[in-house]
Structure formats: structure tokens, C-alpha cells
Amino acid sequence: MRAASKIAFLASDSEIAQEALVKLGAAYGAVPLDEAGVIVALGGDGFMLNTLHGTQARNLPVYGMNCGTIGFLMNEYAEEGLIERLEAAAEEVINPLAMRAVTTDGRVHEALAINEVSLLRAGPQAAKLKITIDGKVRMEELVCDGALVSTPAGSTAYNYSAHGPILPIGAEVLALTPMAAFRPRRWRGAILPKSAHVRFDVLEAAKRPVMADADGKSVRDVVSVEIRSETSIRHRILFDPGHGLEERLTREQFV
Structure with a gap:
């Protein structure tokens, strides 16, 4: 049993989430983060x-409660029975991706991504990318609108919209998915071991500028991007029984 009685409530800026913050805080009490045994996040997936x-x-x-739109990472919002739900919740552990991006001016930018790291063309012409996996060049030139590396948790987000595979939680793999690939035209991407070190080199960077994004943290004019799983960081997400990520990932494939 987790310390469900010591709850730190956090809420997005939306009116719905702020109203929920007031109601739940009054009903269950609230403690500062440094005294909490569990965090209840009120908002949508972005806020989570x-x-x-x-x-x-x-x-x-x-433990997320949906006060947003899709809420893939969130549980259903309800004011009643929160303590019981927290005590019964199942825990999923997710490791983020670590991004190291180098820009045309030589600066290095680092960020973490729970969902995906994506490279996107930033001009009118398609991007040209070289793909290296674990030090071995696997594709000399991919002409595309972009490419991304996704965790299982993020595989139903941007990755799925780009026609990438849905990955089961615990599968210990990553998805490498192109966006609007022109050459090779029929390449649909690859499934890589979680331990893989992925490197993208931007070809013709001045003529075909590319930006990199890690969960909304963007870096423009990149010349290279390296991506790997950061296993030293463990994100612990709570779900109501029967509604965890495994079930959600399976359900998404039948709609």
C-alpha cells in the first residue's frame, strides 16, 4: 500500500483542471511535493x-486524472473514491529517451523524451538523413519529411500517426519510423532493441534545414542527433486496474 493519504496535486492551467484542483484539494487535503507519497496530475497528456x-x-x-482531451496516459476523472483508486492502482515503469543534438553553430543541446524524439524538415525541401545504429551505417540517405524514434509508451502518439507500429509495454524495443519517406519510397521503418544507439546525420543541412524535437522541446538547425534509452531514469505511472498501458496499447489496434 502506497502513501495515498499524502497527495500532492498538480494541475494544468485549464479552467477545468484548476476547478478540479480546488475540489480535490478540499476533499482529500494536499501536501507539498517534498512530503508527498504520490502525485495526482490533473490535465491532459501534455501536462502528464x-x-x-x-x-x-x-x-x-x-496518477493522472483526465481534464484534457485524449488522455491516453490519464485515468478517468472522478471526485469520489480517490484514495481507494490510488491504493488499487497498477504501476507501469517507463524509461525515457535521451537526445543529444548538435546544431550548425556547434552547440550541443540535450533533452529527455518519454514519448519520442523526432526530426522534422524545417524548410520547403525534403530532409536528407543518414541513419547509423550502434556505430554501423544502416541507411546512407533517407529522403523524407522527417523521422522519429519512439518508446512503447509513445508508440500510439506521433509514431502511430506516421504509420509506425504500436509497441507493447515491456517489449524492450524502440520504433524508428519515417515520415513521408520519398527515397526509399516503400521503407516503413524498423524495430530496434531498447539498447540501440541511434544517430541521424543531416545531409545538406544548409539547403535542407532540419529541427529536432523531444517531447515538445525543439532545437532548430541540427546537423546530428543521437538518441538512446536512459535506463537510469524511471518514470512511475499509475493506472486503474484493467486500464493500464498494456490494455490501452492493445485497444488502440482495434479501433
Whole structure:
């Protein structure tokens, strides 16, 4: 049984989430983060990602309640029975991706991504990317609108919209998915081991500028991007029984 009675409530700026913050705080009490045994995040998936990133050093489980739109990472919102739901919740552990991007001016930018790291063309012409996996060049030139590397948790997000595969939680793999690939025209991407070190080199960077994005943190004019799983960081997400990520990932494939 987790310390469900010591709850830190965090909410997005939306009116719905702020109203929920007031109601739940009054009903269950609220403690500062440094005294909490669990975090309840009120908002949508974007706010959940921000909460996980912002509290990763605390190693606290996070239980999301949907006050947004899709809410793939969230549980259904209800004011009643929160303590019982927290005590019964199942925990999923997710490791983020670490991005290291180098820009045309030589600066290095680092960021973490729970869902995916993506490269996107930033001009009118298609991007040209060289793909290296674990030090071995696997594709000399991919002409495309972009490409991404996704975790299982993020595989139903941008990756799925780009026609990438849905990955089961615990499969210990990553998805490498192109966006609007022109050459090779029929290449649909690859499934890589979680331990893989992925490197993209941007070809003709001045003529075909590319930006990199890690869960909404963007870097423009990149010349190279390296991506790997950061296993030293563990994000703990709580779900109501029967509604965890495994079930959600399976359900998404039948709609």
C-alpha cells in the first residue's frame, strides 16, 4: 500500500483542471511535493508529460486524472473514491529517451523524451538523413519529411500517426519510423532493441534545414542527433486496474 493519504496535486492551467484542483484539494487535503507519497496530475497528456519530466528526481508515482482531451496516459476523472483508486492502482515503469543534438553553430543541446524524439524538415525541401545504429551505417540517405524514434509508451502518439507500429509495454524495443519517406519510397521503418544507439546525420543541412524535437522541446538547425534509452531514469505511472498501458496499447489496434 502506497502513501495515498499524502497527495500532492498538480494541475494544468485549464479552467477545468484548476476547478478540479480546488475540489480535490478540499476533499482529500494536499501536501507539498517534498512530503508527498504520490502525485495526482490533473490535465491532459501534455501536462502528464510535463509532470513526469518535472518530478523525475523525486521517484514518486504519478496518477493522472483526465481534464484534457485524449488522455491516453490519464485515468478517468472522478471526485469520489480517490484514495481507494490510488491504493488499487497498477504501476507501469517507463524509461525515457535521451537526445543529444548538435546544431550548425556547434552547440550541443540535450533533452529527455518519454514519448519520442523526432526530426522534422524545417524548410520547403525534403530532409536528407543518414541513419547509423550502434556505430554501423544502416541507411546512407533517407529522403523524407522527417523521422522519429519512439518508446512503447509513445508508440500510439506521433509514431502511430506516421504509420509506425504500436509497441507493447515491456517489449524492450524502440520504433524508428519515417515520415513521408520519398527515397526509399516503400521503407516503413524498423524495430530496434531498447539498447540501440541511434544517430541521424543531416545531409545538406544548409539547403535542407532540419529541427529536432523531444517531447515538445525543439532545437532548430541540427546537423546530428543521437538518441538512446536512459535506463537510469524511471518514470512511475499509475493506472486503474484493467486500464493500464498494456490494455490501452492493445485497444488502440482495434479501433
